[in-house]
Amino acid sequence: xxxxxxxxxxxxxxxxxxxxLLLRQGDAYTSEIIEKMKEAHLIVMEGTxxxxxxxxxxxGLLAYRxxxxxxxxxxxxxxxxxxxxxxxxxxxxSWNEISHTVQxxxxxxPTPSNSSEQ
Amino acid sequence: xxxxxxxxxxxxxxxxxxxxxxLLNNYLDQLRLTFTGEEGREIVGxxxxxxxxxFEARLSQGVNVxxxxxxxxxxxxxxxxxxxxxxAETSAAAPAAGSATAQEHDDASEHPWYTLRLPAHKRLFxxxxxxVFGGVFGGLACYLGWNANVMRLLFLILVLCTRVYPFAxxxxxxxxxxxxANTPRRVLQMRGEPVTPGTLGEAIMESGNTPPxxxxxxADGNFWTMLFSFIGKCIMLLMGLFCGVIGFAALVGxxxxxxxxxxxxxxxxxxxxxxxxxxxxxxxxxxVICGLLLVALISFAIVWGACSVIFHxxxxxxxxxxxxxxxxxxxxxxxxxxxxxxxxxx
Numbered sequence: 001x002x003x004x005x006x007x008x009x010x011x012x013x014x015x016x017x018x019x020x021l022l023l024r025q026g027d028a029y030t031s032e033i034i035e036k037m038k039e040a041h042l043i044v045m046e047g048t049x050x051x052x053x054x055x056x057x058x059x060g061l062l063a064y065r066x067x068x069x070x071x072x073x074x075x076x077x078x079x080x081x082x083x084x085x086x087x088x089x090x091x092x093x094s095w096n097e098i099s100h101t102v103q104x105x106x107x108x109x110p111t112p113s114n115s116s117e118q
Numbered sequence: 119x120x121x122x123x124x125x126x127x128x129x130x131x132x133x134x135x136x137x138x139x140x141l142l143n144n145y146l147d148q149l150r151l152t153f154t155g156e157e158g159r160e161i162v163g164x165x166x167x168x169x170x171x172x173f174e175a176r177l178s179q180g181v182n183v184x185x186x187x188x189x190x191x192x193x194x195x196x197x198x199x200x201x202x203x204x205x206a207e208t209s210a211a212a213p214a215a216g217s218a219t220a221q222e223h224d225d226a227s228e229h230p231w232y233t234l235r236l237p238a239h240k241r242l243f244x245x246x247x248x249x250v251f252g253g254v255f256g257g258l259a260c261y262l263g264w265n266a267n268v269m270r271l272l273f274l275i276l277v278l279c280t281r282v283y284p285f286a287x288x289x290x291x292x293x294x295x296x297x298x299a300n301t302p303r304r305v306l307q308m309r310g311e312p313v314t315p316g317t318l319g320e321a322i323m324e325s326g327n328t329p330p331x332x333x334x335x336x337a338d339g340n341f342w343t344m345l346f347s348f349i350g351k352c353i354m355l356l357m358g359l360f361c362g363v364i365g366f367a368a369l370v371g372x373x374x375x376x377x378x379x380x381x382x383x384x385x386x387x388x389x390x391x392x393x394x395x396x397x398x399x400x401x402x403x404x405x406v407i408c409g410l411l412l413v414a415l416i417s418f419a420i421v422w423g424a425c426s427v428i429f430h431x432x433x434x435x436x437x438x439x440x441x442x443x444x445x446x447x448x449x450x451x452x453x454x455x456x457x458x459x460x461x462x463x464x
Contacts, residue, residue, distance in 0.1 A: 051153065053164075054164070072171070073167060073170070
């Protein structure tokens with residue numbers, strides 16, 4: 001069992017959820033989204049985000065518009081659609097459940113013994 | 119010193135090194151293969167505009183030319199195509215393990231000096247890093263997975279047993295037909311390694327350091343390689359002298375005969391040739407030589423075409439085709455002039 005592999009699997013499962021959460025705060029262009037996701041260590045390679053954004057857009061959860069930028073080419077601004085909002089609520093419920101269970105388990109199992117085992 | 123290109127990336131012009139340009143071009147090609155269809159085009163377009171941003175950030179640091187290091191860092195930031203493939207990501211661990219064992223198996227089967235399989239993933243090129251004359255056997259060794267020096271030794275025996283000419287000519291023809299592995303992409307194809315931005319980058323780096331004339335990593339003993347290299351150089355020197363003398367004599371003879379034949383054809387007076395000191399039988403000899411050359415050239419072209427189909431080597435370039443065609447036409451004209459004259463004279 002590879003720890004790094006598992007960690008990256010966990011992050012991958014969170015990606016769509018996090019992108020939708022991020023865009024609910026306000027519209028953002030691609031590079032902004034990338035920066036935020038990188039800050040949160042959610043993605044390592046930028047390339048993984050482009051297929052994801054395109055898929056979310058094609059599924060109608062996101063929409064984008066072109067906006068002029070003060071420097072350089074026009075930017076692609078992504079925003080969340082009503083369908084995306086609904087989707088996000090479902091994801092949030094699911095996350096709350098998982099989070100609740102994990103927190104519960106973490107409280108039950110004494111952490112010091114966990115760390116000493118390793 | 120390096121050549122630079124200007125590349126238009128998403129509407130912005132960049133100065134970019136030749137090798138960096140090749141690597142980036144290859145990277146984008148690979149991305150297009152990974153992300154297909156309408157959706158894929160959009161994804162690659164977005165990634166291209168991101169690459170532009172990354173390069174612009176680099177230029178704002180006072181850099182004028184995008185180098186291969188910049189492209190490599192961009193690829194590291196964006197991720198290699200095989201890492202980004204959405205279908206492969208869940209099963210990424212399994213094929214990696216599988217390919218590792220396949221690689222081992224491959225190495226094991228290449229251990230003896232011969233194997234009897236034609237690798238479909240390799241292409242036949244002349245190996246410029248493991249060569250005596252033109253790298254024909256270095257390339258064949260790479261292609262077939264055989265030992266180059268054993269092949270050279272066998273070939274040398276064959277050449278000596280058959281009184282040199284037939285197999286020496288076969289070697290020369292192979293030398294001309296098989297293209298050299300003179301680009302990083304060709305080197306990778308010759309070795310049968312996948313052409314990805316990663317491997318291409320490595321190959322470009324490798325070719326940047328001037329390669330030693332003989333491949334030190336060739337598994338065979340260095341003594342044999344050096345021996346063949348020495349024999350090769352001696353033969354080359356002798357051949358050079360020989361061909362130089364013969365070539366010069368032939369050129370003079372050809373000029374005299376062709377001028378004489380031309381005048382004789384215009385004035386339809388065969389006797390004028392004797393004033394040039396040309397014996398009549400030489401006309402016939404020249405006509406026969408031209409005819410033989412014509413036949414040889416045409417069959418050579420056919421063999422070349424067949425080889426390019428069988429061994430996946432690139433065929434003749436447009437310029438070479440034109441050149442061969444012109445020579446053929448000239449020989450045909452020569453035969454048409456000389457043959458009637460010779461017949462008339464005899």
